[in-house]
Amino acid sequence: MPAAAPEKYLNRGPITACVMLATLMQALDTTIANVALPYMQGSVSASQDEIDWVLTSYIVAAAIMTPTTGYLAARFGLKRLFLVSVAGFTVASMLCGMAQSLDQIVLFRILQGCFGAPLVPLSQTVLLNINPRERQGSAMAAWGVAVMAGPVLGPVLGGWLTADYTWRYVFYINLPIGLICFFGIIFFLTETARNATAKLDWFGFGTLGLAIGALQVLLDRGEELDWFSSSEIVIEAILAASAFYLFVVHTFTADEPFVRPSLFRDRNFTAGVVFVAIVGLTYYASLALQPPFLQDLMDYPVITAGLVMGPRGVGTMAAMLVVGRLIGRVDTRILLGLGLGLTALSFYEMTSWTPDISQSTVVVIGVIQGIGLGFLFVPLSVVTLSTLSNELRAEGAGLYSLSRNLGSSIGISVVNAMLTQNTQINHASISQHVTAVNRNFDNPAITQFWNPLTAAGRAALDAVITRQAQIIAYIDDYKLLMIATLAVLPLLIVFKKATAGAGAGHAAVLE
Numbered sequence: 001m002p003a004a005a006p007e008k009y010l011n012r013g014p015i016t017a018c019v020m021l022a023t024l025m026q027a028l029d030t031t032i033a034n035v036a037l038p039y040m041q042g043s044v045s046a047s048q049d050e051i052d053w054v055l056t057s058y059i060v061a062a063a064i065m066t067p068t069t070g071y072l073a074a075r076f077g078l079k080r081l082f083l084v085s086v087a088g089f090t091v092a093s094m095l096c097g098m099a100q101s102l103d104q105i106v107l108f109r110i111l112q113g114c115f116g117a118p119l120v121p122l123s124q125t126v127l128l129n130i131n132p133r134e135r136q137g138s139a140m141a142a143w144g145v146a147v148m149a150g151p152v153l154g155p156v157l158g159g160w161l162t163a164d165y166t167w168r169y170v171f172y173i174n175l176p177i178g179l180i181c182f183f184g185i186i187f188f189l190t191e192t193a194r195n196a197t198a199k200l201d202w203f204g205f206g207t208l209g210l211a212i213g214a215l216q217v218l219l220d221r222g223e224e225l226d227w228f229s230s231s232e233i234v235i236e237a238i239l240a241a242s243a244f245y246l247f248v249v250h251t252f253t254a255d256e257p258f259v260r261p262s263l264f265r266d267r268n269f270t271a272g273v274v275f276v277a278i279v280g281l282t283y284y285a286s287l288a289l290q291p292p293f294l295q296d297l298m299d300y301p302v303i304t305a306g307l308v309m310g311p312r313g314v315g316t317m318a319a320m321l322v323v324g325r326l327i328g329r330v331d332t333r334i335l336l337g338l339g340l341g342l343t344a345l346s347f348y349e350m351t352s353w354t355p356d357i358s359q360s361t362v363v364v365i366g367v368i369q370g371i372g373l374g375f376l377f378v379p380l381s382v383v384t385l386s387t388l389s390n391e392l393r394a395e396g397a398g399l400y401s402l403s404r405n406l407g408s409s410i411g412i413s414v415v416n417a418m419l420t421q422n423t424q425i426n427h428a429s430i431s432q433h434v435t436a437v438n439r440n441f442d443n444p445a446i447t448q449f450w451n452p453l454t455a456a457g458r459a460a461l462d463a464v465i466t467r468q469a470q471i472i473a474y475i476d477d478y479k480l481l482m483i484a485t486l487a488v489l490p491l492l493i494v495f496k497k498a499t500a501g502a503g504a505g506h507a508a509v510l511e
Contacts, residue, residue: 011188012130018184019123020143022086025177026119027150029058029093029112030284031313032158035291035306036167043167044102048292049223052416055288056409057106060216061113063405064209067258067398069118073125074198079191082122083182088115090178097171120147121398126189152313155291159306204258207247212406214240219413223420263388263396271494272384273403275336278488279376280404281411282343282481286350286369288412289419293474294362297467298355308359312366319374332383333492339375340485340492342368347482351475383495415477422476426469434461 033040033054041051073081092112099105123143131139161169218236225233251257264270287309294305323335346369353361381400388396440446450464451457 014184014188015126015130016139016143018181018188019126021177021184022082022119022181023123023143023147024149024153025089025174025181026116027147028154028157029116029174031150031154031287032170032173034287035155035158035295035302035309036162036170037288038292038295039162039167039302040105044099044105046102047224047420049220049416049420050102052288052412053102053106053220054109055284056216056220056412058109058113058116059284059405059409059412060212061110062117063113063402063409064212065114065117066121066401066405067395068200068205069121070395070398071198071200072118073122073192074195075200077191077194078122078125078129079185079189081118082126082185082189085115085118085122086178086181086185089119090174090182092116093171093174093178097168129192149317150313152310152317154313155306155309157306159303163301163303199256201250201254201256201258204247204250204254207243207250208258211240211243211247214243216409216413219410219417223417259399260392260395263392263399266387266392268387268495269384269396269400271491272380273400275488275491276380276384276400276404277407277410278484279373279380280407281414282347282485283373284408285411285415285477286347286481289415289474289477293353297470297474298357304359308362309366311363312370315367315370316374316377317370319371320378323375323378327379327382332379333495335375335379336383336495337489337492339372339379340489342372342375344372344482344485346372347478347485350478351482353474353478354471387496415480418477418480419470419473422473423466423469426472427465430465430468434465 037051037054040046040054041048044051069081089112092108092115095108096105096112099108127139127143157173158170161167161173214236218233218240221236222233227233228237247258251259252261290309291305294300294308295302300308319339326335346365349365349368381397384400385393385396435452447457449457450461452461
């Protein structure tokens with residue numbers, strides 16, 4: 001993106017405040033809707049796997065559009081793109097709040113993701129542009145506060161707004177933030193030079209976007225349509241595979257492809273892209289699983305669910321502050337190994353969760369998981385991007401972000417499809433042992449509530465069996481996340497040791 005001389009900007013304070021608010025607005029929307037999902041589900045009459053489209057549609061749209069930020073800023077101007085992004089994101093947020101059906105809210109979340117995708121990279125660019133080199137480190141640290149505040153404030157704010165008002169306010173909250181950002185950018189930020197000759201590999205971008213979109217629809221609708229027994233799923237699979245094949249062939253034959261193959265000659269980058277996809281998968285999948293577990297199985301009010309999830313973000317924030325001081329002094333692979341170990345430990349503990357666990361257990365495990373993620377995010381961006389050449393680094397950062405978002409959306413779809421399927425399987429398995437001739441029904445205390453010979457008793461029995469089946473299904477999902485976390489441990493061997501001080505310029509590649 002075109003840079004401007006720092007001395008041209010006399011309003012660094014207001015500009016910094018505006019871009020931090022823009023970053024906070026985008027970061028909030030990755031977590032604020034999670035605790036409100038059960039309420040949205042009832043409002044729009046959606047099933048468990050359908051309501052998660054609210055999360056995956058936003059993540060996928062942002063993933064696809066993020067790599068185009070550099071081209072759009074060069075072609076149309078940084079300030080103009082920033083204004084369009086903030087305005088579009090704010091309007092899309094209001095439309096999400098007014099949505100009356102699942103189709104509408106998913107459509108508006110896609111728009112929200114498309115407009116929100118440039119906000120983080122634009123915020124980073126603006127802060128680097130308006131600060132001299134000696135102040136860029138402190139500017140990035142201040143910007144990082146907004147990034148880290150999102151996961152902390154999201155569940156708590158979402159729970160409060162849903163409990164005291166309605167789930168629609170988790171989207172309406174973006175209106176005052178968006179207005180402040182929009183008018184602040186108009187008054188304080190000056191436009192950069194535009195490059196009318198800037199080009200984008202539209203064929204590469206289109207085929208990659210089509211492949212990702214078709215794959216996500218396949219994953220989101222597969223459980224509902226019984227996977228490959230449905231002609232729609234078969235068509236989507238063929239479309240995704242064909243588009244990805246065209247993208248790969250085009251990448252290796254075009255003069256200026258959307259993704260340069262030379263990126264993958266760097267083993268740190270290649271391993272890091274795979275690594276961050278798994279990290280995104282486990283992080284966002286666990287965020288999607290926990291609210292319904294707390295609210296549906298443990299009967300937590302929405303605001304309580306938000307409060308017990310909030311400390312996870314506090315753990316991440318604290319760990320990142322510590323890691324920032326350790327990078328360059330401690331081998332990055334050790335930090336990553338510690339992060340993986342803590343994350344896997346948290347998932348292992350969650351495989352023993354039942355609705356009887358205490359709030360303190362939920363909070364402590366959440367903090368441990370947050371600390372593990374804090375030890376992963378920044379060191380991983382450092383070791384992945386530090387060995388790339390300067391001309392490849394910006395493109396590499398965009399692909400790195402794409403991989404994380406893609407892993408996140410796939411993870412949410414997979415764990416919720418497994419949750420639905422395993423609940424049905426477990427229900428059938430448990431039901432085999434609950435028959436009218438089971439001797440436990442000779443106990444009057446049991447038959448008083450669960451008499452299999454009456455309609456009310458059978459309904460009560462079915463509710464209990466379904467609840468037990470769901471508990472086991474959640475345990476199975478947490479086992480999968482633990483295994484996925486441990487599966488990336490061998491990649492630590494692949495990484496070359498990052499040079500000392502490499503983290504200073506790359507800690508910003510957090511989002």
